[in-house]
Amino acid sequence: MITLPTRKAEEWRYADLGALETLWPLPDAESVTVAAGGEFARAIVNKGGVVRLSLTLEAGAKAAVHVLNTADTYARIEIEATLHEGADFHLGGVQLSSGDQTAEIVTTVRHIEPNATSHQMIRSVAGGTSTASVLGKVYVAKGADGTDGSQSVRAMLLDRTAQANARPELEIYADDVKCAHGCAIGELDANGLFYLAARGIEPARAKALMLQAFIAEAFDGAAEKDNLTAAAQAALEALL
Amino acid sequence: MSEDIEIKDQAAREAAAKVAEYEHGWVADIEQEYGPKGLSEDTVRYISAKKDEPEWMLEWRLKAYRHWLTMPMPDWAKLNIPPIDYQNAYYWAAPKKKDGPKSLDEVDPEILRVYEKLGIPLAEQEVLAGVEGARKIAVDAVFDSVSVATTFRKELEAAGVIFRSISEAIREYPELVKKWLGRVVPMADNYFAALNCAVFSDGTFVYVPEGVRCPMELSTYFRINAENTGQFERTLIVADKGAYVSYLEGCTAPQRDENQLHAAVVELVALDDAEIKYSTVQNWYPGDAQGKGGIYNFVTKRALCQGKRSKVSWTQVETGSAITWKYPSCVLNGEDSVGEFYSVAVTNNYQQADTGTKMIHNGKGSRSTIVSKGISAGHSQNTYRGLVRVGANAEGVRNFTQCDSLLLGKTCGAHTVPYIEVRNPTATIEHEATTSKISDDQLFYAMQRGLDTESAVALIVNGFAKEVLQQLPMEFAVEAQKLLGISLEGSVG
Amino acid sequence: MLQITNLHASVADKPILKGLNLTINAGEVHAIMGPNGAGKSTTGYVLGGRPGYEVTEGSATFNGQDLFALDPHERAASGLFLGFQYPVEIPGVSNLQFLREALNSQRKFHDLPPLSGGEFLKLAKEKAGLLKMDMDMLKRPVNVGFSGGEKKRAEMVQMGILDPKLAILDETDSGLDIDALRICGEGINAIMRKPDKAVLLITHYQRLLDYVKPDFVHVLAGGRIVKSGGPELALALEEGGYEGVAA
Numbered sequence: 001m002i003t004l005p006t007r008k009a010e011e012w013r014y015a016d017l018g019a020l021e022t023l024w025p026l027p028d029a030e031s032v033t034v035a036a037g038g039e040f041a042r043a044i045v046n047k048g049g050v051v052r053l054s055l056t057l058e059a060g061a062k063a064a065v066h067v068l069n070t071a072d073t074y075a076r077i078e079i080e081a082t083l084h085e086g087a088d089f090h091l092g093g094v095q096l097s098s099g100d101q102t103a104e105i106v107t108t109v110r111h112i113e114p115n116a117t118s119h120q121m122i123r124s125v126a127g128g129t130s131t132a133s134v135l136g137k138v139y140v141a142k143g144a145d146g147t148d149g150s151q152s153v154r155a156m157l158l159d160r161t162a163q164a165n166a167r168p169e170l171e172i173y174a175d176d177v178k179c180a181h182g183c184a185i186g187e188l189d190a191n192g193l194f195y196l197a198a199r200g201i202e203p204a205r206a207k208a209l210m211l212q213a214f215i216a217e218a219f220d221g222a223a224e225k226d227n228l229t230a231a232a233q234a235a236l237e238a239l240l
Numbered sequence: 241m242s243e244d245i246e247i248k249d250q251a252a253r254e255a256a257a258k259v260a261e262y263e264h265g266w267v268a269d270i271e272q273e274y275g276p277k278g279l280s281e282d283t284v285r286y287i288s289a290k291k292d293e294p295e296w297m298l299e300w301r302l303k304a305y306r307h308w309l310t311m312p313m314p315d316w317a318k319l320n321i322p323p324i325d326y327q328n329a330y331y332w333a334a335p336k337k338k339d340g341p342k343s344l345d346e347v348d349p350e351i352l353r354v355y356e357k358l359g360i361p362l363a364e365q366e367v368l369a370g371v372e373g374a375r376k377i378a379v380d381a382v383f384d385s386v387s388v389a390t391t392f393r394k395e396l397e398a399a400g401v402i403f404r405s406i407s408e409a410i411r412e413y414p415e416l417v418k419k420w421l422g423r424v425v426p427m428a429d430n431y432f433a434a435l436n437c438a439v440f441s442d443g444t445f446v447y448v449p450e451g452v453r454c455p456m457e458l459s460t461y462f463r464i465n466a467e468n469t470g471q472f473e474r475t476l477i478v479a480d481k482g483a484y485v486s487y488l489e490g491c492t493a494p495q496r497d498e499n500q501l502h503a504a505v506v507e508l509v510a511l512d513d514a515e516i517k518y519s520t521v522q523n524w525y526p527g528d529a530q531g532k533g534g535i536y537n538f539v540t541k542r543a544l545c546q547g548k549r550s551k552v553s554w555t556q557v558e559t560g561s562a563i564t565w566k567y568p569s570c571v572l573n574g575e576d577s578v579g580e581f582y583s584v585a586v587t588n589n590y591q592q593a594d595t596g597t598k599m600i601h602n603g604k605g606s607r608s609t610i611v612s613k614g615i616s617a618g619h620s621q622n623t624y625r626g627l628v629r630v631g632a633n634a635e636g637v638r639n640f641t642q643c644d645s646l647l648l649g650k651t652c653g654a655h656t657v658p659y660i661e662v663r664n665p666t667a668t669i670e671h672e673a674t675t676s677k678i679s680d681d682q683l684f685y686a687m688q689r690g691l692d693t694e695s696a697v698a699l700i701v702n703g704f705a706k707e708v709l710q711q712l713p714m715e716f717a718v719e720a721q722k723l724l725g726i727s728l729e730g731s732v733g
Numbered sequence: 734m735l736q737i738t739n740l741h742a743s744v745a746d747k748p749i750l751k752g753l754n755l756t757i758n759a760g761e762v763h764a765i766m767g768p769n770g771a772g773k774s775t776t777g778y779v780l781g782g783r784p785g786y787e788v789t790e791g792s793a794t795f796n797g798q799d800l801f802a803l804d805p806h807e808r809a810a811s812g813l814f815l816g817f818q819y820p821v822e823i824p825g826v827s828n829l830q831f832l833r834e835a836l837n838s839q840r841k842f843h844d845l846p847p848l849s850g851g852e853f854l855k856l857a858k859e860k861a862g863l864l865k866m867d868m869d870m871l872k873r874p875v876n877v878g879f880s881g882g883e884k885k886r887a888e889m890v891q892m893g894i895l896d897p898k899l900a901i902l903d904e905t906d907s908g909l910d911i912d913a914l915r916i917c918g919e920g921i922n923a924i925m926r927k928p929d930k931a932v933l934l935i936t937h938y939q940r941l942l943d944y945v946k947p948d949f950v951h952v953l954a955g956g957r958i959v960k961s962g963g964p965e966l967a968l969a970l971e972e973g974g975y976e977g978v979a980a
Contacts, residue, residue: 013659142650157665160632168671170656175647175677183671185662684783685821687805688814689835689895690842696806699834703825703874 014133014165016102019074020050029054029078034061036084041065043224045231048072054080057087059113066222067105069095070235071130075103083109083116092218093122094232097130097162098239104133111139111177115146122151123215127158127239133165138172138179145176153183156214158239188214208240278327281305284438287331291407291441294414304427304437311431324536329501331439331472392456399455401485402447406474409445416447420478424507424544424571432503432538432565436472440505443473448483448514457713459488475506479514481547486517488716500525502561504539512547512574517555519712520568521720524560526727531590531619534562541568545577545603553580554597555711557720559727562591567625569598572606579608582708584720586701586727587620587652596626596657601637601667610641613705615724616652617731623655628671632663643673646704648697648731698725734759734796734931735780735899741790741956742779748789749775751956757899757931764934764942764967767953768975773935774818776953777903781815782808796898809835810842812898814891816905820884823875828887829857831875832894839895860893864920881908889920900925901933906941918944939971 004024005012012020029052034040036058044051044067057063061084069077075097081089089109097103103126109118124132138149155164168181188210196206212233219228276283284305288298313324396403402413409417427437444460460475479485489506502524508516518541527534537560543552554568570579581597599608608628616622622645630637645654656673678700686696702709702721709717740753749772757763767773778786780793782805793800795813803811823831837847848856861868864886876884885905892900902921906914922945925932934945942950942964950966951958954975960966 145650155662157662157667160664160666162665163661163663165662166658166660166671168656168658168673170645170673170675171653172645172647172655172675173653175650175652177647177675179673179675181656181671181673183658183660183669185660185667185669187665187667679821680784681821682823684781684805685817686823686831686835688781688783688809688817689831689891690806690809690839691835692804692806692838695834695838699826699831700823703823706825 010167011106011135013135013167014102014104014131015076016074016131019102023050023074026050026052028052029080032056034058034063034087036060039063041223043222043228044068044077045228046070046075046077048075050074050076050078052078052080055089056082057084057089057116059085060087062088062090064090064221064223065092066219066224066228067091067093067095068228068232068235069093069103069105071097071101071103073101075101076106077104078106080108081110081118083111083113083118085113085115087113087116089116089118090221091118091120091122092220092222093120093134094215094218094228095122095124095132095134096215096232096235096239097125097132098127098158099130100128101130102133103130104135106135108137108139109149110141111144111147111149112141114144116144117148118150120151121218122153123218124153124155124164125158125211125215125236125239126155126162126164129159129161129163131163131165133167135165135167135169136181137169138181140170140172140174140177140179142173144174147174147177147179149177149179151181151183153181154214155185156211157185157187204240208236211236211240277330279305279329279331279439283331287439287441291410293407293410296414296418297410300422300427301438304434305439307428308431308434308438311428311434314431324501331441395455400449400452401454402445403458404445406440406443406445406476409476413445413447416478417445417476420476420507420509421474422507424509424542425505425540430540433505433540436474436503436505436540440472440474443475443504444477445475446477446485446487448477448479448485450480451482452480453483454485457486457488459490471500471502471504473504475504476509477507477516477518478509479511479516479550481511482513483511484515486713487519488713489518489520490523490716490719500535502535502537502539504541506539506541506568508541508543508552510543510545510547510550510552510574510577513549514547515551515553516543517553518543518568519716520554520556520558521712521716521723522556522558522560522564523723525562526560526591527562527589529589529618529730531562534591535560537561537564537566539564539566541566543568543570543579545570545572545574545579545606547574547577548603549576549578550574551578551580553578553582553711555580555582555708556584556595557705557708557712557716557723558583558585558593558595559723561593564591564593564595566595567597569600570608571600572603572608574603574606576605576607577603578606580711581608581610581612582711583612583624584615584705584708584724585613585622585624586615586724587617587622588727588731589618589620591618591620593621594623594625596624598627599629599639601628601630601634601639604634605636606634607638608640610639610643611707612641612643613708614643614645614654615648615701615704615728616645616654617648617728619651621653621655623657625657627659627661628669629659630662630664630667630669634664635666637664637667637669639667639669639671641669641671642707643671644704645673645675646701647675647677648728694725694729697728697731701725701728735793735800735933737780737791737793739791740779740788740793742775743787743789744775744785749956750779752791753953753957755951755958757933759898759931760928761949762926762932762934762945762947763949763951764936764947765951765953765958766936766967766970766975771953772956773953774903777815777901777933777935780808780813780901781805806838807842809895809897810839814895814897814900816885816888816892816900816902818903818907820876820879820888822877824877826875827873828871828875828890829854832857832871832891835891836895857890857894860890860924863893863923864890865916866890882910882913885909885917886913886920889917889924893920893924896924898929899931899933901935903935904937905934906936906938914940915944917941921945939967942967 033056037060040063095103126132151168524535614622735757737755742750952960
């Protein structure tokens with residue numbers, strides 16, 4: 001892309017175009033090919049700006065990517081994964097935004113050959129007047145039978161001025177596939193908060209605990225789980 | 241068992257081999273009167289004059305036409321749309337002689353035969369002679385550009401319900417029409433809506449006054465008969481406080497090689513405690529097995545749930561048209577208002593459907609439910625595209641969305657593009673989507689019990705679509721079930 | 734009623750049946766027993782016409798008709814009922830709707846008028862009663878959410894309603910507790926133990942045969958019948974296992 005995108009471009013629908021202009025032109029995506037049968041793991045902590053990763057998983061390759069997306073003003077993580085036969089892709093993501101920040105995770109997972117699996121799980125927390133968006137797309141090519149692709153997107157809004165957007169898209173050209181996506185947006189469970197309060201935990205702490213629990217599952221299985229969780233917790237504390 | 245061996249799918253082998261027979265593909269031989277070919281201000285004036293419209297209506301049309309000229313054709317839907325030559329179409333076609341029959345006796349008997357062939361109970365006596373206890377359905381039949389008959393008018397008037405062709409309503413109830421026309425779908429809303437504003441030929445107007453429960457189902461059947469004709473109907477339904485109305489819409493067109501354009505606008509308004517149930521069974525000619533011909537169905541349908549506790553429920557069964565582009569939507573302004581969208585879209589051969597809904601939650605406590613069932617076969621593409629938006633001031637909004645796709649064969653596509661935009665933390669939004677196919681096991685099981693392939697497919701597909709079909713009024717549900725089967729004939733080998 | 738001669742059949746090019754011969758006359762109950770992988774279920778599927786089960790040699794006549802010339806639904810309409818080991822779920826379609834459509838399709842095949850809703854309900858009620866199945870179960874979607882035992886009972890209700898000439902019951906006894914086994918067994922007897930009907934039981938175990946007494950017992954091994962006998966053969970198998978008999 002040479003010129004700045006507009007909101008009409010679906011992938012930029014929720015972007016902070018003003019902030020984007022200062023980052024323009026964007027660097028090319030880091031391109032990684034995981035050889036047949038190989039394994040790849042990556043943890044990304046983005047503290048602002050645009051991070052782009054493009055993966056090609058050859059037959060039977062496995063990749064696990066875990067990301068933490070936080071912004072000073074604008075943070076965007078773009079991940080593209082192309083899966084050959086029997087490849088397995090896992091993405092766990094957390095994004096936290098506050099103030100007038102914009103955070104977004106944009107993924108495109110392409111199942112171009114049979115029997116590949118992909119699982120994406122993203123948890124967003126947005127406070128202040130910030131915007132947290134997830135644009136996910138799973139593409140299944142003709143003939144890519146035996147595909148199993150799932151997307152789970154959940155978001156918590158902390159303030160009435162915050163915004164959460166999601167677009168879990170499916171584009172499917174094969175019939176023997178298992179593709180499911182689930183998406184939920186809401187606020188912290190009042191019963192849960194009350195339960196913690198009734199056990200003597202002060203409200204702010206209770207909120208933090210519940211949010212920690214909410215984001216924790218996104219880092220399950222990550223090699224750097226402890227580091228990521230610690231970074232996310234620090235960001236969460238700052239946000240609260 | 242030990243011989244649990246994967247049996248290769250034979251589905252869709254003959255998908256394109258068979259032409260699913262379109263049972264409404266005949267052309268009636270009726271003398272037609274055409275307006276000027278092509279689209280210009282003159283065409284707009286011609287239509288307005290033909291309809292004996294007041295000046296304000298002509299001005300409104302011209303304004304829309306001039307705006308339309310400035311608009312580009314939309315390209316964002318996942319559709320492959322061949323360019324449309326707007327100058328090579330007629331925008332007005334009417335059965336010759338009378339443009340406004342006063343009673344059924346004045347309607348050309350040939351037209352009545354057409355509707356009879358379609359199985360529409362146009363003549364009231366036919367309905368009355370029907371099964372005892374059968375519900376009455378008042379019908380407005382639109383034939384190409386004009387409404388040819390509206391039945392049960394007297395009985396409806398006794399209840400205070402106005403059920404008219406929109407042309408008549410413009411003349412007889414100008415204030416009511418003026419108040420709401422274009423309120424829900426502004427003329428500049430989108431390309432096809434603007435086009436419709438400029439050249440709409442006829443359609444239906446319904447007004448149900450305060451506290452009235454419409455005593456019968458209202459229904460409009462649309463039929464495109466003339467060649468090279470676009471149909472641009474306009475429907476406006478207003479349910480005043482506490483009113484209830486159930487409205488059914490059915491569509492057919494003859495089989496032709498060239499494409500025909502259908503660009504309708506439907507506006508619904510529900511005030512406090514009012515409820516509108518709007519059901520569509522769309523069976524326009526879908527084109528042949530090679531994708532030649534068929535209707536382009538570009539429709540803007542939107543409901544304004546303006547009143548507190550108002551409710552609008554859209555139910556659609558879309559089996560026809562070469563291309564469908566429609567998103568029956570609800571603007572939920574009223575507190576505790578309710579929007580529902582139940583959809584079954586079937587595509588076969590080279591059909592393309594891009595359909596879904598928008599639920600715009602502005603009112604506190606507003607709720608919406610979306611159930612979409614897409615069935616793709618042959619070389620078709622079937623897309624659900626939807627938006628659920630929750631405004632910052634809308635507290636306690638709830639939405640539940642379920643999008644299921646069923647694929648028959650390996651050459652079709654099923655797509656889901658849901659947008660969710662939430663600005664209020666008290667919202668509870670849930671979205672689920674699944675994709676499946678008819679398994680060989682299911683097919684064999686049903687056949688082992690005595691069903692042939694097509695009955696088995698029809699049965700399984702009906703099961704898949706059940707949640708939606710059960711929303712339809714009974715008469716339509718039966719028709720819709722049959723349609724699903726017919727539309728998929730030949731799709732599983 | 735059914736005459737199978739030198740039947741060879743393959744699944745995915747792998748030969749499973751290798752020269753099966755079997756004759757079943759009206760009024761008889763046969764049982765096919767045998768170890769895993771012998772071709773028992775394949776026999777049922779081939780006779781039912783399941784896609785992917787290819788007949789490579791041999792023939793089968795059913796009431797004088799060439800069975801393999803018929804499509805699966807025509808075999809069903811001709812009176813062949815296959816009780817599935819794993820009955821299939823059909824979401825959104827109630828048992829009653831499914832069976833009424835199946836029955837009326839079969840009736841149409843024989844140029845009989847369809848049963849009205851009332852007539853059908855009466856029939857369904859009667860057959861469900863036979864299997865002690867609640868009518869509410871039949872209002873639920875076909876096999877969806879049914880336990881293993883409920884599925885097998887529902888299969889027997891289907892058999893009662895469709896009233897076939899020949900029932901091939903593939904491991905109808907698996908997944909049944911003792912009470913359900915007795916109910917199913919009595920159901921089979923009530924529905925199928927008639928001079929003009931016949932049953933082919935496919936089973937691993939003797940226990941169903943305690944309720945449905947077979948006239949003939951066959952041992953299937955390596956794709957053909959290696960031994961036939963009376964009910965005593967099943968008992969011998971129960972004691973001595975297949976190895977001794979098949980050797």
